[in-house]
Structure formats: C-alpha cells, structure tokens
Amino acid sequence: MIEIRGIRKSFAGVEVLRGIDLSIGAGEIVALIGRSGCGKTTLLRCINFLEDYDAGEIKLDGELLWYRPPETGARRRYPEKALARQRQRMGIVFQQYNLFPHMTALENVCLGPRFGQKLSAEAAEVRARELLTRVGLAERLNSYPAQLSGGQQQRVAIARALAMKPQVLLLDEITSALDPELVAEVEDVIRALTQAGIAMVLVTHAMSFAREIAHRIAYLADGQIAEIGKPEEILDRPRDKGLREFLRRIR
Amino acid sequence: MGQYRAWLEAYGAAFLDAAAWTLGVAVASFVCALLWGAILFFLRLNGGAWGRRAVDAYVQLLRNTPVLLPIYLIYFGFPLVGLLWPASICGGLALVLQNGAYICEIFRGGYKAIDRVQHDAAKSLGLMPWTAFRKVTLPQLLVHSIPALGNQAVLLLKDTSLLSAITVVELTMQAKVLTERTGAAYAPFLVAAVFYLFMVWAIEFLTRLALRGVRWR
Amino acid sequence: MTPSDLWVLAQAAAISLLMALASIAFGTLLATLLTPLAFAPWRLLRAFYRLYIFVVRGTPVLLLALLVFYALASFWGRISPYTAGVVVLTFYLAALIAEVFRGGVLAIPRPLWDCCTSLGLPRLSILRRVVSPLVARYALPPYLNVCVMAVKASSVLSIISVWELTLASREIIERTLDVYRVLAVAALFYFIMCFAIDRLGRQLESRLAARGFAGERL
Numbered sequence: 001m002i003e004i005r006g007i008r009k010s011f012a013g014v015e016v017l018r019g020i021d022l023s024i025g026a027g028e029i030v031a032l033i034g035r036s037g038c039g040k041t042t043l044l045r046c047i048n049f050l051e052d053y054d055a056g057e058i059k060l061d062g063e064l065l066w067y068r069p070p071e072t073g074a075r076r077r078y079p080e081k082a083l084a085r086q087r088q089r090m091g092i093v094f095q096q097y098n099l100f101p102h103m104t105a106l107e108n109v110c111l112g113p114r115f116g117q118k119l120s121a122e123a124a125e126v127r128a129r130e131l132l133t134r135v136g137l138a139e140r141l142n143s144y145p146a147q148l149s150g151g152q153q154q155r156v157a158i159a160r161a162l163a164m165k166p167q168v169l170l171l172d173e174i175t176s177a178l179d180p181e182l183v184a185e186v187e188d189v190i191r192a193l194t195q196a197g198i199a200m201v202l203v204t205h206a207m208s209f210a211r212e213i214a215h216r217i218a219y220l221a222d223g224q225i226a227e228i229g230k231p232e233e234i235l236d237r238p239r240d241k242g243l244r245e246f247l248r249r250i251r
Numbered sequence: 252m253g254q255y256r257a258w259l260e261a262y263g264a265a266f267l268d269a270a271a272w273t274l275g276v277a278v279a280s281f282v283c284a285l286l287w288g289a290i291l292f293f294l295r296l297n298g299g300a301w302g303r304r305a306v307d308a309y310v311q312l313l314r315n316t317p318v319l320l321p322i323y324l325i326y327f328g329f330p331l332v333g334l335l336w337p338a339s340i341c342g343g344l345a346l347v348l349q350n351g352a353y354i355c356e357i358f359r360g361g362y363k364a365i366d367r368v369q370h371d372a373a374k375s376l377g378l379m380p381w382t383a384f385r386k387v388t389l390p391q392l393l394v395h396s397i398p399a400l401g402n403q404a405v406l407l408l409k410d411t412s413l414l415s416a417i418t419v420v421e422l423t424m425q426a427k428v429l430t431e432r433t434g435a436a437y438a439p440f441l442v443a444a445v446f447y448l449f450m451v452w453a454i455e456f457l458t459r460l461a462l463r464g465v466r467w468r
Numbered sequence: 469m470t471p472s473d474l475w476v477l478a479q480a481a482a483i484s485l486l487m488a489l490a491s492i493a494f495g496t497l498l499a500t501l502l503t504p505l506a507f508a509p510w511r512l513l514r515a516f517y518r519l520y521i522f523v524v525r526g527t528p529v530l531l532l533a534l535l536v537f538y539a540l541a542s543f544w545g546r547i548s549p550y551t552a553g554v555v556v557l558t559f560y561l562a563a564l565i566a567e568v569f570r571g572g573v574l575a576i577p578r579p580l581w582d583c584c585t586s587l588g589l590p591r592l593s594i595l596r597r598v599v600s601p602l603v604a605r606y607a608l609p610p611y612l613n614v615c616v617m618a619v620k621a622s623s624v625l626s627i628i629s630v631w632e633l634t635l636a637s638r639e640i641i642e643r644t645l646d647v648y649r650v651l652a653v654a655a656l657f658y659f660i661m662c663f664a665i666d667r668l669g670r671q672l673e674s675r676l677a678a679r680g681f682a683g684e685r686l
Binding site for chain 3: 314327331409426430443
C-alpha cells in the first residue's frame with residue numbers, strides 16, 4: 001500500500017537518510033528502531049511531508065505523493081491545497097502530544113474533520129465524541145489540555161489523528177515523554193487499534209511493545225535500513241552487528 | 252481647604268476636558284496602531300524577503316528615533332504639501348506610525364512564543380495554511396501578546412503628552428497653561444500626574460482582566 | 469538647509485548624547501541604591517520602591533520634566549534647563565534601571581541561592597562574587613534598551629527649552645521650512661547614536677557569552 005523508495009535527506013550538509021526503501025502493506029504494523037539521531041523521526045516526518053526530502057519517492061496506493069510525476073528533469077511539489085489533501089490520508093501522533101492548548105479535547109478532535117475535510121459541525125462532533133469515547137475519554141470532552149494528564153493528552157492526540165480516517169498512522173515515540181504509570185493507557189489504545197486495519201509506522205524504544213504488536217521491525221543505522229524482519233528474528237536472532245550492539249545496550 | 256475647593260471648581264472642568272482629549276487621542280491612536288501593526292506583521296510574514304526587509308527597516312527606523320520627530324514631520328510637513336489637518340490628527344497619525352512598529356514586534360514575539368510543533372500538528376491534519384493560521388496560530392498569538400500590548404498602551408498614553416508641543420490641549424498642555432496663568436507653581440502638574448496615573452492603573456487593570464478571561468492558560 | 473545648519477545639528481546631537489550619558493551614569497548609581505529596597509525585609513521600604521516605580525513609570529517624562537523644572541524654579545529661582553533635564557532623566561532612568569536590575573536578580577535560578585547558603589558563604593561575599601556578576605550579565609540586554617530610551621527621552625527635554633538635537637531641528641524648521649531634510653538629518657543622528665549603543669551592546673554580550681554565559685536577547 002505504501003511504497004517508499006530511495007529517500008535521501010541532508011541537514012546542513014550532513015546526510016541523515018541515505019536511501020530508504022520500505023514497503024508497507026494495508027493494515028501492516030512496522031516498528032522503526034535505532035539509536036537517537038539515526039534518522040527514524042526524520043523518516044517519519046518525510047513520510048507525511050513535514051520535511052521535504054532531497055531524493056526518492058513515496059507512493060500511496062500507487063499514487064505518487066508530495067511531488068509531481070517527473071516529466072522533465074527537475075521535480076516539482078504539488079501546490080499547498082493538494083499537499084493538504086494528501087496529508088489527510090495519514091495521521092501523525094507526536095512525542096509531545098502537541099494538542100492545541102486553546103481548544104478543548106472535543107474541539108481539538110473536531111478541527112481536522114471540520115476544516116480539513118469540510119464536514120458539518122454536527123457530523124464532526126459526532127465523530128469526535130465517538131473517537132474520544134473509544135480512547136476512554138468520554139468524561140473529559142470539554143477539558144482543556146492543561147487540565148489533562150500526559151497520558152490523557154496523548155490519547156486525545158491519537159483520537160485527533162484518527163478523526164481524519166487515515167489509511168496510515170505515524171507514531172513518533174508516543175510514550176517516551178510520559179511518566180511510566182501513564183504509558184500503559186496509551187499502549188492499550190494502540191493495541192486496540194491493531195484490530196482496526198489501519199497501517200502503522202511506529203518509532204519506538206519500547207521493545208516489548210514493538211514485539212507484541214508489530215508485524216515487522218526495521219533497524220535504522222547510518223541513514224539506511226540495516227536489517228528488517230519479524231520481531232522474533234530482529235530481537236532474538238539479530239544478524240547485523242550494530243543491531244546486536246544496540247540491543248545489548250538497551251536491555 | 253477652601254482655596255482648593257475654589258480652585259477645583261474653577262479648573263476642574265478644564266482638566267476633565269483635557270483628560271478627555273488625552274484619552275480620546277490615546278484610544279483612537281491605539282486602535283489604529285493595532286491595525287497598522289497587524290498589517291506590518293502580515294507583510295513581514297507573507298511578503299517574502301523584500302517584505303521582511305522593508306518592514307524591518309521601517310521598524311528599526313522608528314525604534315531608534317524619538318517620537319517627536321514623526322510628530323514634527325507630519326505637523327510641519329503636511330501643510331507644505333497642502334494637507335491642513337488639525338494638530339490632534341497630525342499627532343495621532345504620528346503616534347500610530349510609531350506604535351504600529353512596536354506592535355508589529357509584539358506580534359512577532361507572540362508568534363515566536365507559539366511552540367514550533369503546533370504548526371506541524373496543524374499541517375499534518377491537512378489544514379490549509381490560512382485555516383491553520385486562523386484557527387491555531389492567531390488565537391495563541393493574540394493571547395501571548397496581551398501583556399506586551401497592555402504595556403504598549405501605557406507607553407502610547409504617555410506619548411500623548413508630547414502633543415502639547417504641537418498645540419493640542421491635552422493634560423500636560425492644560426497643566427502648563429494653568430501653571431502660567433494662575434502662578435500656582437507646580438500644583439497643576441501634580442493634578443495632571445494623578446490623572447495619568449489613574450489611566451495607567453486602569454489599563455493595567457484591564458490587561459489583568461483580559462488575561463484572566465482566557466480560560467486555557 | 470546650509471552647511472552651517474548641518475554643523476549646528478551635529479553639535480546639538482553631541483549635547484543630546486552627553487545629556488543621555490550623564491543621566492545614564494547618575495541613574496545607574498541611583499538604581500543601585502533603589503534595587504535593594506525591592507528586596508528589603510521591611511514592608512515599608514518595599515512599598516516605597518513599588519510606589520516610586522509606579523509613579524515614575526506611570527507619568528509621562530514631559531510632565532515629570534515640567535514638574536521638576538517648575539518645582540525647582542520655585543525653590544531655587546532661576547534654574548538652568550540643562551540641570552533640570554539631567555535631574556529628571558536621572559530619576560526617570562533610575563526607575564527603569566532599578567527594574568532591570570531587579571529582573572536580573574529574579575532571573576538567578578533558585579537552586580543557586582540554595583548552593584550559596586549550603587556552602588556557608590558570608591552574605592557580602594555572595595553579593596560580590598555570585599549575585600553581582602550574574603545580575604550584570606542577565607541585565608545587560610534590557611540595560612542597553614534603557615540606554616537607547618535615554619537618548620530618545622533627551623528629545624523630550626526640548627520642550628522645556630533644553631537646547632539639544634530636537635529643539636535645534638525645530639528652530640531650523642521654523643526658520644527655513646526645510647522640514648524633510650532637517651528631520652532626515654536629525655533622524656540620522658539619533659539613529660546612529662541608538663544603533664551604536666545597540667551594536668556595542670551586542671559585542672559586549674558576545675564577549676560575555678564566550679566566557680560561558682549568554683543572556684536572553686530581545
């Protein structure tokens with residue numbers, strides 16, 4: 001469903017991504033692991049074009065995203081309107097939740113459907129209520145982010161991403177910023193989502209969680225996918241030397 | 252005590268009149284300065300490299316020159332090109348041009364205070380840039396700007412006193428006139444000061460009220 | 469506008485600068501006496517500080533100048549406008565600078581105070597070796613802003629007949645009606661003075677930053 005080919009990205013002369021190739025099937029869950037600074041977050045941000053990339057292509061259901069199909073030499077971006085529409089097919093949840101502080105939980109979740117997908121206010125609210133109930137926050141609809149715990153805010157962030165009915169969910173270390181006792185509630189929500197058939201790409205350090213829900217785990221090093229495979233293969237029988245070192249360090 | 256009473260009866264009305272002028276000019280100028288500052292801010296944000304440079308040059312020029320210069324420029328300069336506007340409008344316009352520059356900088360500060368990743372979140376929801384600005388950036392920018400805007404309002408209020416240099420009868424001018432007319436040494440200035448202090452306190456009170464009215468901080 | 473007018477404006481600019489610098493110097497001295505009041509253990513002193521700041525910052529400089537000028541004149545007869553001007557600016561700037569210093573003290577992170585006390589350092593030593601250097605560095609950017617404000621405030625003194633750049637400009641304008649050129653020159657002089665202070669400040673800041681500390685630039 002998602003085809004990522006040859007992604008390259010440099011920051012200030014340093015090449016962070018050196019040719020990433022990855023295919024993700026519908027409903028497949030892929031975990032990205034690796035040392036800090038290896039480019040996992042950058043790759044995630046390239047997928048939904050929060051960062052532009054220097055080379056490569058990303059296709060969703062066979063359709064080329066972000067850049068027009070190359071006719072002449074140089075590649076050109078789609079205009080903002082088209083980019084916005086393309087972004088609506090993916091949802092992203094950030095490490096720092098990033099809820100809009102001036103809106104209630106309900107308003108946060110309604111925003112995308114109402115103004116991005118042009119739903120009516122009532123339809124957007126119905127969808128938002130249902131999603132917030134699904135993540136277990138039915139009683140906190142009218143709370144502001146400042147009144148919610150980290151785990152609750154992150155669950156609102158997940159609901160907000162799901163409100164756009166995305167085909168793929170991008171999760172950037174969504175439990176790293178949480179106090180340990182709040183991690184479980186967020187992992188429960190993701191676990192329940194695995195049944196929903198949405199593809200997911202999650203950047204994570206939580207190896208046990210990755211083992212539990214991921215169909216495949218990819219290890220990033222030096223800007224490339226050094227090794228990729230089923231969780232048992234990657235975590236129990238790693239072949240790449242760097243990966244072995246990495247797993248030893250974090251145990 | 253009695254002489255103060257007589258004094259008050261004689262000149263109280265004059266002071267109130269002058270205070271009304273001060274307040275009127277201040278409020279009108281502040282509202283226009285908010286608009287002008289907003290326009291400058293937008294120009295800077297969306298005007299590309301040239302827009303940014305132009306606005307920056309304007310702001311730098313007005314931040315590094317005293318406000319009397321624009322006042323004199325308009326008051327003495329406009330008649331030369333045939334514009335015979337009343338002194339209060341000339342002065343008010345100068346205040347707008349000056350304070351607009353500062354308010355543009357205040358909006359910039361409010362914009363920078365918004366966590367960078369808020370824009371990412373809005374983008375990734377597939378919102379169009381203008382919608383994202385209207386719904387996510389603008390409300391936060393305005394709330395972050397409130398304290399500095401309140402401060403600027405105080406500064407503008409005090410700058411209205413400079414209009415006494417171009418014959419506008421506001422509080423400072425009134426006090427000066429009364430001092431010279433009644434030979435009352437410096438008492439009228441004290442009265443004028445009390446008026447100003449009260450207005451400053453009122454502005455600070457309103458600012459605090461505005462901040463408390465924001466539910467989500 | 470003739471070359472001799474230009475020379476007159478240059479001299480007037482020098483006077484503006486001198487007045488500003490003198491007032492900054494005296495104002496800073498006064499501020500060093502004021503700021504401790506803000507932290508005094510006696511409520512009366514703290515209230516006095518807050519009242520002083522409120523009154524001086526809430527009243528237009530022009531009004532303060534007129535007040536001081538007429539008040540001093542009623543006590544001591546004829547008084548030079550320059551004296552009155554410097555006195556007013558001194559009291560005005562002292563309030564601004566005192567607030568800048570106070571902000572500097574408050575900006576010192578709480579844990580640092582605890583470190584000092586747990587090291588058992590004598591209070592004067594803490595003041596000299598820890599507080600003052602830190603406050604100086606935190607306060608440098610806003611202090612420079614106040615210096616720029618001093619130069620601009622000197623222009624207000626023109627209204628109480630202090631002969632400086634703004635008054636000189638006005639005189640020439642009223643004589644020759646050469647509004648735009650004269651004001652352009654005056655603006656240029658002010659701009660150079662303010663900008664120079666700003667640049668000097670940034671240089672000082674980067675020197676301090678190189679020594680391991682950088683404050684917040686506006």
